[in-house]
Amino acid sequence: xxxxxxxIAGKDLRIEGxxxxxxxxxxxxxxxxxxxxxxxxxPDRQVMAKGAPGLFWVAVLFCTVLAIQRSVSVExxxxxxxxxxxxxxxxxxxYLGKAVAVAAQLIVLEALLAAGVVLLYGARIAVPWMIVVxxxxxxxxxxxxGTLYGALSSGLRVRETLLPFLLLPIAVPVLLAGxxxxxxxxxxxxxxxxxxxxxLLLVFDVVYLAAGVVLFGPIQETA
Amino acid sequence: MTSDLTAxxxxxxxxxxxxxxxxxxxxxxxxxxxxxxxxxxVLALVGxxxxxxxxxxxxxxxxxxxxxxxxxxxxxxxxxxxxxxxxGLAAVSSLLYLWPRTRSLFWDRLAAAAVExxxxxxxxxxxxxxIWGKPTWGVWWAWDARLTLTAVLLVLFLGYLALRRIPAEPxxxxxxxxxxxxxxxxxxxxxxxxxxxxxxxxxxATVLNPGLTLKIHGSMAWTLLLGFVALTLxxxxxxxxxxxxxxxxxxxxxxxxxxxLAERQSEGGGPxxxxxxxxxxxx
Numbered sequence: 050x051x052x053x054x055x056x057i058a059g060k061d062l063r064i065e066g067x068x069x070x071x072x073x074x075x076x077x078x079x080x081x082x083x084x085x086x087x088x089x090x091x092p093d094r095q096v097m098a099k100g101a102p103g104l105f106w107v108a109v110l111f112c113t114v115l116a117i118q119r120s121v122s123v124e125x126x127x128x129x130x131x132x133x134x135x136x137x138x139x140x141x142x143x144y145l146g147k148a149v150a151v152a153a154q155l156i157v158l159e160a161l162l163a164a165g166v167v168l169l170y171g172a173r174i175a176v177p178w179m180i181v182v183x184x185x186x187x188x189x190x191x192x193x194x195g196t197l198y199g200a201l202s203s204g205l206r207v208r209e210t211l212l213p214f215l216l217l218p219i220a221v222p223v224l225l226a227g228x229x230x231x232x233x234x235x236x237x238x239x240x241x242x243x244x245x246x247x248x249l250l251l252v253f254d255v256v257y258l259a260a261g262v263v264l265f266g267p268i269q270e271t272a
Numbered sequence: 273m274t275s276d277l278t279a280x281x282x283x284x285x286x287x288x289x290x291x292x293x294x295x296x297x298x299x300x301x302x303x304x305x306x307x308x309x310x311x312x313x314v315l316a317l318v319g320x321x322x323x324x325x326x327x328x329x330x331x332x333x334x335x336x337x338x339x340x341x342x343x344x345x346x347x348x349x350x351x352x353x354x355x356x357x358x359x360g361l362a363a364v365s366s367l368l369y370l371w372p373r374t375r376s377l378f379w380d381r382l383a384a385a386a387v388e389x390x391x392x393x394x395x396x397x398x399x400x401x402x403i404w405g406k407p408t409w410g411v412w413w414a415w416d417a418r419l420t421l422t423a424v425l426l427v428l429f430l431g432y433l434a435l436r437r438i439p440a441e442p443x444x445x446x447x448x449x450x451x452x453x454x455x456x457x458x459x460x461x462x463x464x465x466x467x468x469x470x471x472x473x474x475x476x477a478t479v480l481n482p483g484l485t486l487k488i489h490g491s492m493a494w495t496l497l498l499g500f501v502a503l504t505l506x507x508x509x510x511x512x513x514x515x516x517x518x519x520x521x522x523x524x525x526x527x528x529x530x531x532x533l534a535e536r537q538s539e540g541g542g543p544x545x546x547x548x549x550x551x552x553x554x555x
Contacts (some may be wrong), residue, residue: 194455201451205438214434215452218427219459222466229470245469253462260455267370271448 050142057146071154075115082108083165094171101172102231114213117195121203140266152192159184175237183230186250190223193257226250295530313509319502326495343404349503351397358390366453380446385514394426420467428456
């Protein structure tokens with residue numbers, strides 16, 4: 050399972066390294082979203098700094114949808130998904146590999162967006178490690194659910210419109226937890242409430258990763 | 273004159289005799305299930321009428337809320353059906369569909385019917401809640417944890433229905449929908465916790481102030497209970513009808529083309545005949 054996962058993740062990241070779709074399209078889209086949020090909230094930097102945590106996570110959610118679409122479309126042409134199933138790769142490994150590749154791209158993206166939030170909105174971060182942990186846990190959760198829904202919608206012609214509709218409501222706990230942890234990290238005072246949210250993120254990750262490892266094989270058969 | 277030919281074909285299953293065309297006849301409802309459906313329907317109707325009568329005329333107005341309190345006979349009952357009964361049933365039957373030993377399209381149709389009826393009740397919950405909220409809290413919508421959870425559930429329900437609308441083989445659609453229902457169901461406790469913390473951490477006091485606790489009068493308690501029973505019966509009746517319609521829909525999906533072909537052929541009097549002369553002439 051682990052070896053298969055590493056193979057698949059390596060393959061997806063190599064494709065990204067050569068095509069640069071995430072870097073040249075998804076990341077600039079994230080920055081555009083940040084700029085649009087700034088226009089929507091007006092030029093008052095205090096308001097922007099206050100809204101920064103939520104805006105950061107909303108931008109991440111939108112980018113997740115794009116990254117998942119890309120991750121699915123890589124397998125959709127030339128019978129690639131049939132090839133993967135024929136190759137005898139463990140479905141759980143395939144699932145983990147796809148999720149890891151998406152997560153790796155999202156982490157890079159989040160670093161960019163976080164820098165954008167600090168520079169553009171003037172957000173001050175008092176407890177940086179909480180930001181890092183929340184991003185890692187949140188990203189795992191988004192990649193885990195996103196890969197599941199990506200596989201469920203992979204065979205559908207209406208995938209582009211259906212995926213965000215199915216995925217974004219599921220990701221509500223990630224958005225709420227991520228935003229609250231960022232607020233706690235920016236305020237700096239009370240990390241105890243932040244810890245509760247981190248635990249919630251951890252539970253979310255474990256639940257959906259477990260669901261994906263167990264159910265990815267049967268899900269592939271629905272495509 | 274040719275409008276008769278260009279109009280969409282209207283399908284009347286009984287018009288084509290099944291014996292000589294090879295079309296599978298539509299599934300017929302057994303007398304027992306027909307009777308059950310009717311009895312439950314009548315009980316639901318009587319129960320609802322009684323609740324309305326008791327709620328609007330017999331029970332007294334509340335000391336603090338006046339006539340607004342009468343919403344209590346409807347709103348919690350509707351919410352109970354939408355949030356617990358419908359969603360719970362959909363989750364359980366989706367799980368039973370996925371479980372190999374109990375896999376049957378029965379569970380898939382039951383889940384679909386439960387979600388569809390659940391959406392109706394969910395919207396009714398939000399609407400009746402809003403109507404109650406405006407005069408008591410002063411706002412149509414508050415970002416209270418329970419309201420937020422109800423809204424998220426509605427969106428999850430709607431996603432499930434959107435997925436079901438995509439044409440597919442019944443087995444493929446059933447599997448796909450069951451997975452989506454399952455993933456939504458395991459999200460519910462997580463959303464529940466997160467919106468609870470979100471709200472309580474956000475604002476000190478919740479909008480649902482304890483002053484709203486009702487002093488339940490004897491007749492009020494009975495009406496409240498009757499409302500729950502009546503709305504549950506309405507749910508069961510709608511579920512039965514929707515399930516039956518689901519069976520018919522699947523039959524039509526499988527036989528639509530055969531039926532249309534048989535109808536065309538019967539018009540011309542043979543497999544290669546054109547439209548019958550009298551139909552063209554008559555128009």
